[in-house]
Amino acid sequence: MFKFDLIHESTDSNARLGLLSTPHGEIKTPVFMPVGTKATVKSLDYKDLNSIGTEIILANTYHLAMRPGSELVAKMGGLHKWMNWDKPILTDSGGFQAFSLSDRVKINDEGVEFKSHIDGSKHFFTPERAIQIQEELGADIIMAFDECSPANVSESYAKRAMNRTHAWMKRCMNAKTRSDQALFPIVQGSRFKNLREDSAKFMAELDVSGIAIGGVSVGESFEQKFSAIEWAVPHLPKSKPRYLMGVGTPDDILNAVERGIDMFDCVLASRLARHGAFWDFDGRHDISNQKFKYDESVLCADLPCFASQEFSKSYLRHLFVENEMLAMRLLTLHNISFLFYLIEQIRYHIKDNSFLLFKKEFLSRFQVKK
């Protein structure tokens, strides 16, 4: 049910083109996956997502497990049916949010005990429970339950977390019962070269359909982030898609694709939109800025998205200043479309073996906000 075809490797970098087949359709890689935390990409419906060419979305296991509960989703026929989305879905394992969002977290080799950030109710997530929840949710790609350590931990702490992640991956594989879901393991190892290499080698040996790199975008430096990829990738099989979790600025995507990454997800595109920020080829801007008050120009006429092409910045600024929901929706559509357009350009230039030149030209104009 799952197949990954490596279609082209760029001659100028580790960038590559692929095609990932899933029970709900094919995904061209590199791919950006919009995040639908609570079974909805905030403000958008499936028609919106289809209109901008969305190939796969992500949903968050932790949030859905806390409310309404995966049992409810299962009873309603699973995520695809419940949320009216017939294309691929990926769910994370819930581990990252159990560590970062909840209260009174206690980790041991068995699993993670925590209190819900919503109502303080006590929960215990184990690899087995994370798989059970994800089987009830019913996504096409499900993620291993891992321990994602902060950027500043010691090597011994990072090593213990990595070993735990490896042991938990085995337990996830044993717990898994559905054949229509692909389980991706997650490479850990924090900022340590030897650990990242060990973890990549461990995951490379497994019978899985894809491999993720986790523990990035957790507060580390630019160098640490991309070192983590550079250390892991040489040990990962070329025949499997590589998913860099939680990464999604235009510049980070370019840098990661260059290093051989195929899949991305990030809430930033939609979160920025809800705060009135939008991207164009010059970088990031705030729609509330006075300078847009009488600006008749659209966000970006080049993007195949009606939110980008058809509304003046003047009108969008008005909607945002007035706290109108339509502002958030149109900016969300635009920002995700901007990443999709970037990904399209990336795919074109990988095939053309001109990826590095494209990256250089794009970044020479795009002002990165540090």
Place this chain on the structure above:
Amino acid sequence: MFKFDLIHESTDSNARLGLLSTPHGEIKTPVFMPVGTKATVKSLDYKDLNSIGTEIILANTYHLAMRPGSELVAKMGGLHKWMNWDKPILTDSGGFQAFSLSDRVKINDEGVEFKSHIDGSKHFFTPERAIQIQEELGADIIMAFDECSPANVSESYAKRAMNRTHAWMKRCMNAKTRSDQALFPIVQGSRFKNLREDSAKFMAELDVSGIAIGGVSVGESFEQKFSAIEWAVPHLPKSKPRYLMGVGTPDDILNAVERGIDMFDCVLASRLARHGAFWDFDGRHDISNQKFKYDESVLCADLPCFASQEFSKSYLRHLFVENEMLAMRLLTLHNISFLFYLIEQIRYHIKDNSFLLFKKEFLSRFQVKK
């Protein structure tokens, strides 16, 4: 540029079918006009509005005059262009909100002085200013600046307000310069039969393309509301559309159509949606109700609206409980579609001379929430 064709008068009541032509297209009557207070029907874009068959929308002069100001809208090419809506628009005069929303209101024969509810800035609305603002906004149908008195005023107060409304209407007509906008006067007279009759007769004499009935839905009883229509309608020309301002529950629409009303607007459909309430043929319901938690049924399979047909109550309840914007948007689409469907049924049964029977059958099932 404006023409009203009376197409059919029901033999069983005062209900009638008409066709109102405007510079931005034709409107079949009876018609329900969704309210886009700040130049956006909350949460919806023009594609949403078109998808459910919207023929005309309303925007609020007071809100747009306070922010961003009608000068800005004029500079951006007027409301139609600015908000991407190429069908008819109606703007109210701003009077109603100047009275009800703002602070320190002082009324005299010249106009109304008040402080903005947003920033306390001082404003003075006169009939001339209300027309100027509405000419800058550029709607197809604009409304006279009137004094809308509360339901409980004395007859002498109501008479003074009515006379002022008549004098102001003359001033509005003199101030008007654009030939591509139709100015509707507003019948006042509160709960007094002689005043309602006098006001209707006064407005009936004017060279205008349509006539509104105002001062209803301001706290009066059911009897008072429909008496106001019954007293006015016999004195209004059959050849002009009649617009009942601010009315929009299913039962009120039915009762008003029966009495000869052609046009309606109300924020209720969209406001209820944002609070999680929806209509179906049985009445009004709250999506947050526990009973919908596992309910796989859709809101209303009969409505030609994807929000009504394609999402389970279980999923919509989840979205609403999680305060997801998509809940508000889908429920808004549904509630407006419900009124459009009701209007379609009304039109069919007027033509069929079976309006009263339809009304009786609809209301026998539809539970009115008092």
